[in-house]
Each structure stands twice: as structure tokens, then as C-alpha cells.
Amino acid sequence: MSGFRSMTATFFLMSSLVSLASAHHAAPAVFTDEEIEIEGVVSEFNFVNPHINIMLNVTDETGAETLWMVTGPAAPPMRRWGWTPDTVQPGQLIRFAGKKSRTGAPMLLIESAEIQSGRFVELDPADGSVIRRLQETHDDSQAPDASLSVALTLVDGRPNLSGMWLGGLGRTPQSPPPFNEVGAALQAEFDALNDPAFAECADHGLVRQAMSGHPLQITQNDDHLVFEYEQGGATRVIPLDGRIPESGEHTDYGHHVARYEGDALVIETTQLLGRLTGTRGNALSDSSTVTETYRRTDSPELGAVLELTLVVNDPEYLTGPWQMTWRKNHAATDYRFVEVDCVLPLAPGA
Structure with a gap:
């Protein structure tokens, strides 16, 4: 794990238009339609309501490190898609893709289509190869x-x-x-x-x-x-x-x-x-x-x-x-609430 934390991550940007039909309900207003990719080392994974969030240390090609927030849907749909508090661990090098913030803050919105598609990957810091895809088996217990x-x-x-x-x-x-x-x-x-x-x-x-x-x-x-x-x-x-x-x-x-x-x-x-x-x-x-x-x-x-x-x-x-x-x-099974721990959005230049 300590090797992951010292690893320099590469920062990728790519622009493309994505369909609003698959957008998270807040995306058109708080995030742009421009898609970006980032790679970074996980410092925190908060599997909470009202939205899950993952904190990443991202280092660009100049060597400057920035703390990014990857934010996603609430815990209930993430559970249905098979995610748990253990899906992502601190120290892992992860590549995410999503919509960037309107304010220019280091924030990324991940949405249902990408979450379920296996597009997000954990990478080997030694050579950048894919260790696994963050594509979990759906949990049908809420159906x-x-x-x-x-x-x-x-x-x-x-x-x-x-x-x-x-x-x-x-x-x-x-x-x-x-x-x-x-x-x-x-x-x-x-x-x-x-x-x-x-x-x-x-x-x-x-x-x-x-x-x-x-x-x-x-x-x-x-x-x-x-x-x-x-x-x-x-x-x-x-x-x-x-x-x-x-x-x-x-x-x-x-x-x-x-x-x-x-x-x-x-x-x-x-x-x-x-x-x-x-x-x-x-x-x-x-x-x-x-x-x-x-x-x-x-x-x-x-x-x-x-x-x-x-x-x-x-x-x-x-x-x-x-x-x-x-x-x-x-509910057909013993369902327990995930805690609420709302995290304020990052400010531009944070």
C-alpha cells in the first residue's frame, strides 16, 4: 500500500459529449457535459448518503499533486449495483471517467452507465496494467x-x-x-x-x-x-x-x-x-x-x-x-440504512 501512495499518477483529460439521458439527476446543473478521465491514488472512500465520494490524489505531468473528489449516486443504487464499503480501498491506483464541475473545482461526477459498465479500473502502479475492473455483481435483494x-x-x-x-x-x-x-x-x-x-x-x-x-x-x-x-x-x-x-x-x-x-x-x-x-x-x-x-x-x-x-x-x-x-x-430481506455523512463540494483551486 505504501508503494501506491508514493506512486506518481498520470492525469488524463479527454473531451466528448455524453447523452443527458443517462445523466445523474443533478448533472446538467452542477456538472458540465464535458467528460474527463483521471487516475489517482485513493485516500478515502466514503460509502455514505446522500452521495458516495472517493478522494483521489492526482499528479499531473508537471508533478503537481491535487486532491480530487469523485462523487456519485446515493448509497442505495450503489448497493443494487453491487458496490460495498470495500469495493475501493485507500492506496489503490484507480482510473475514473465522468463529468467535470462547472466551477472548475477538482470534482468528477460518475454516473450509473459508467459505474455498471466496468469502465473504472484499478491499475498496477508498476506498469499501469489493469488489475481489475470495478464492475460488481448486481445485488437483487432490493428487487x-x-x-x-x-x-x-x-x-x-x-x-x-x-x-x-x-x-x-x-x-x-x-x-x-x-x-x-x-x-x-x-x-x-x-x-x-x-x-x-x-x-x-x-x-x-x-x-x-x-x-x-x-x-x-x-x-x-x-x-x-x-x-x-x-x-x-x-x-x-x-x-x-x-x-x-x-x-x-x-x-x-x-x-x-x-x-x-x-x-x-x-x-x-x-x-x-x-x-x-x-x-x-x-x-x-x-x-x-x-x-x-x-x-x-x-x-x-x-x-x-x-x-x-x-x-x-x-x-x-x-x-x-x-x-x-x-x-x-x-423489503424481502433485512435491509439496514447506510449512514448520512454529507460532504461539502470542493472549491475551485482546492
Whole structure:
């Protein structure tokens, strides 16, 4: 390992256009379409949420060494593609390819197509030959399992929403917000580099967190529910007693009023802080309200499925309701969250 650390790495650059269709959701805004290749010695591999990152010491042809950050998707999809905390080790000489930062910072975005293709390689520092490709065997444990039996209701007749719900069904395409002139003007000024979740590791807020495509753990109790999210690490405690708010304070997750309606759980939230709702911006004001409706939509092909329909109303920024949905499959195995340890982006010249 010490020999690897003393090894001088070669820095490669190559430009090409890549398809936006395969881009990571933040790529068009935070990274460019220009692809570069780098080789460097790994100093850290952080297999964490909201994004995995690999720190590389890269030495160019002049002998100058720069610390680069290779950043990728969240831990859940990386797990599905077979990656673990041991896939990359400090001291290894690795070649990566991806998109470079808009700011000129020493950062590289790696995306799903390249991650799964085996394009990234570990190199022998003695002669530059390929030791192995970083192409892992897919982990199907998060895939829908039609043979899994999960009761539709609890013993008291309430819908059974408890358990770990995964993102194995993929993302549901969402309609754009119906902005009014004020909301549209704010959206036109949006720059993802100024997104607090990216630039400051700020909390995601209700809509962004609730609409995450990553795993969600729900625990149902007689008088309250607990929602725990993997990607952002948030926990919501939602009372079922219809209590009124203790004050008029607005917060990231607001004031919840929840109830069961037939086969559904309905959560109405007010007193929310104005927040961006995703990597594309789509800001909401502090006058916004949110209604979440959760119900089971099982099928013979997919097994136990949880569906969320989320509706936003915002008289300041929207002309009418904005509806979004997702579906998640029930975990067939003992799934544990990967920790959240958000890392700030590197600055230009870092």
C-alpha cells in the first residue's frame, strides 16, 4: 500500500459529449457535459448518503499533486449495483471517467452507465496494467419479490404500511409545477450551485425528502407514526390525535395532522418553511401546504407495494395543485440504512 501512495499518477483529460439521458439527476446543473478521465491514488472512500465520494490524489505531468473528489449516486443504487464499503480501498491506483464541475473545482461526477459498465479500473502502479475492473455483481435483494406475503391490514383493521419500503421500482416521472408568474420568475433564476442541500448540506425539507426514491421505514403505533428516511437521514414523528400546533412557527417539516381513511393514511401538513423541492429547484413558499396519501397497491407481479400521492398547494407560487407520486416495494430481506455523512463540494483551486 505504501508503494501506491508514493506512486506518481498520470492525469488524463479527454473531451466528448455524453447523452443527458443517462445523466445523474443533478448533472446538467452542477456538472458540465464535458467528460474527463483521471487516475489517482485513493485516500478515502466514503460509502455514505446522500452521495458516495472517493478522494483521489492526482499528479499531473508537471508533478503537481491535487486532491480530487469523485462523487456519485446515493448509497442505495450503489448497493443494487453491487458496490460495498470495500469495493475501493485507500492506496489503490484507480482510473475514473465522468463529468467535470462547472466551477472548475477538482470534482468528477460518475454516473450509473459508467459505474455498471466496468469502465473504472484499478491499475498496477508498476506498469499501469489493469488489475481489475470495478464492475460488481448486481445485488437483487432490493428487487420486488412477488412471493413475499405482507398482510394488507393490521389486526385492528388499519392499513398495514409498516416495514421497510425500498426504491426497487424506480422513479415515477413527475409533472412540472404549475407555476404562476412569481414562481416561474424564481425558477428562471434557479442555479443548482446555490442549492443549500448541495452547497451547504442543508436539510432537504418535507417535499424533497418525502419524494425521495430511496428507502423509507414506517412504524405504526396506536397514537403516532414514525417515518425514517435513508438518503437524507430525516425522522418524522406524526401524531394521530389531531393536535393543534403549539405555536405559529414554520419549520422544515411543518405541523402534521394525520388520520386513516378506509385503506389509506392521509397526512396534512401546514406551517412549512419555503424550500426548494429538488435538484431542479421548484421552490415553494412558506404559505405552501402538503397532503400525503399512502395506500397499499399490491400486485401479483410485484408483491407488496406502497404508493404515495403527494399534493402541494401554494397560493404564492402555484396556479393550482401540484401532484406527484411514487411506488416502493417491500423489503424481502433485512435491509439496514447506510449512514448520512454529507460532504461539502470542493472549491475551485482546492
